[in-house]
Amino acid sequence: MNAAAPIPATGTRPVRLVYFAWVRERVGIPEETVEIPAGLATVLDLVRWLKARGENYATAFADEKILRAALDHVHAKPHSPLGEAREIAFFPPMTGG
Numbered sequence: 001m002n003a004a005a006p007i008p009a010t011g012t013r014p015v016r017l018v019y020f021a022w023v024r025e026r027v028g029i030p031e032e033t034v035e036i037p038a039g040l041a042t043v044l045d046l047v048r049w050l051k052a053r054g055e056n057y058a059t060a061f062a063d064e065k066i067l068r069a070a071l072d073h074v075h076a077k078p079h080s081p082l083g084e085a086r087e088i089a090f091f092p093p094m095t096g097g
Helices: 023-029 043-051 055-060
Strands: 010-020 031-037 066-072 072-077 087-089
Touching: 010 023, 023 055, 023 066, 023 087, 031 043, 043 066, 043 087
Parallel strands: 010 087
Antiparallel strands: 010 031, 066 072, 066 087
């Protein structure tokens, strides 16, 4: 019996994106559902893809080093894999205590 061939990373998949604080203000909406390319592997890949969507996204994601993200409510680093996350939130660094 032959094993099934791996599924190539092509096409798109729906993901809910949520924006908080000044990220929301710059993007211009609190959340959206987008079809992201299946080939996007990391949070940083997604950020760079979003930046290419328009000037408002480019402004919101201009400084890749300070933005924070959460994949399905779990904090993630820029090089964290997206995996099968259904919701990805973006927010500025938090201060205070």
